[in-house]
Amino acid sequence: MREVKSKKNIQKNSKKVKKNSKQKQQNKKEQEVVIQNNIIEQDEISEFDDGSFSVGLHDSEDYSQINDYGAEIQEQDDYEYAILYFNKAIELAPEKDQAYYYKSLSLHKLNQQEKALKYIRKALEIDPENEDSQDLQSKILKKMKRQGQDIKIAKKKKNEYAKQLQRAFILQDLRQYLKAIGSYNEILTFDIDQQMKESVLLNKGISLGLINRYEEELACYNKLIKLNPKNPEVYYQKGLCLQHLNGYRKSLELFQQTLQINPNHVKANNCRNEVLKHLEIISKTKHIVKKGSCVKKKNKK
Numbered sequence: 001m002r003e004v005k006s007k008k009n010i011q012k013n014s015k016k017v018k019k020n021s022k023q024k025q026q027n028k029k030e031q032e033v034v035i036q037n038n039i040i041e042q043d044e045i046s047e048f049d050d051g052s053f054s055v056g057l058h059d060s061e062d063y064s065q066i067n068d069y070g071a072e073i074q075e076q077d078d079y080e081y082a083i084l085y086f087n088k089a090i091e092l093a094p095e096k097d098q099a100y101y102y103k104s105l106s107l108h109k110l111n112q113q114e115k116a117l118k119y120i121r122k123a124l125e126i127d128p129e130n131e132d133s134q135d136l137q138s139k140i141l142k143k144m145k146r147q148g149q150d151i152k153i154a155k156k157k158k159n160e161y162a163k164q165l166q167r168a169f170i171l172q173d174l175r176q177y178l179k180a181i182g183s184y185n186e187i188l189t190f191d192i193d194q195q196m197k198e199s200v201l202l203n204k205g206i207s208l209g210l211i212n213r214y215e216e217e218l219a220c221y222n223k224l225i226k227l228n229p230k231n232p233e234v235y236y237q238k239g240l241c242l243q244h245l246n247g248y249r250k251s252l253e254l255f256q257q258t259l260q261i262n263p264n265h266v267k268a269n270n271c272r273n274e275v276l277k278h279l280e281i282i283s284k285t286k287h288i289v290k291k292g293s294c295v296k297k298k299n300k301k
Helices: 007-027 063-075 079-092 098-109 113-126 131-173 177-188 194-210 214-227 232-244 248-261 266-300
Strands: none
Touching: 063 079, 063 098, 079 098, 098 113, 098 131, 113 131, 131 177, 131 194, 177 194, 194 214, 194 232, 214 232, 232 248, 232 266, 248 266
16 A cells, blocks of 8 residues: 655645745746656657756655655645656656656546556556555546546437437428427527537528518527627628618628628628618618708798
8 A cells, every 4th residue: 555644744845845836937947957758658748748847846866755745746736747746756766656656646637547547557567466556547447438438428419419400401491490490499408519509590590580580580690699700601691681670781791791701702792782782772862852852942932
């Protein structure tokens, strides 16, 4: 079994750890010493296994002392920093199992299970009978199994949602808009990713517009813009919707916004030109009406 450190020793060493931690932060940017990692695959460097140590931080060459510092930092839940100590301990004594165990434990806590498994297996190669290492390996394997099952379940659900979305598209193509909207609403209650959510909201909005429910259609597009403000299709569809509500000037802005994001959007360009012509006709009509009104007033006089 692992040696349990006394609270007295932990308190004594924690002051040293805090002092060394401050010194590390001051010197880290200025000076770094790169050491080779001689544990299992030399060319593999993980996010935290960079082997970088500030000058003065690890001036001790005592394996046990370095390992103890790392263990105390690990107890403070600073697993990334603790791994740097375990790297140094492994460099000092690659034939000892304890640093491999502690490093594996930190990686396990950081949810890097595959890397954790490598290091605990190395610890068990050195000491196959160590119960702590055996227990940790068992925990890592169980966690990996659960994660694998979670991934399978997530994939299965995603496939189910995709099939349901495809059915909604078919209903929309068959002009069964109310049924399609019902399917879209149901899909939105699921835990779907952003890409699918965007597709559902966009097509729900289009279906609502096709049965003249323009206010609800606008609500879909407003949600979409919050979700992804760089999707040109949303601005285009919102512009079409506002045309039905006689919001020509606002729809013009939306078609122009569509073209800013995607200058090659042909439909948005055509709609913008049509709106410009419409606004020009309205302007001329107003001018003619105003002119006619002035003539009538003169004639009365």
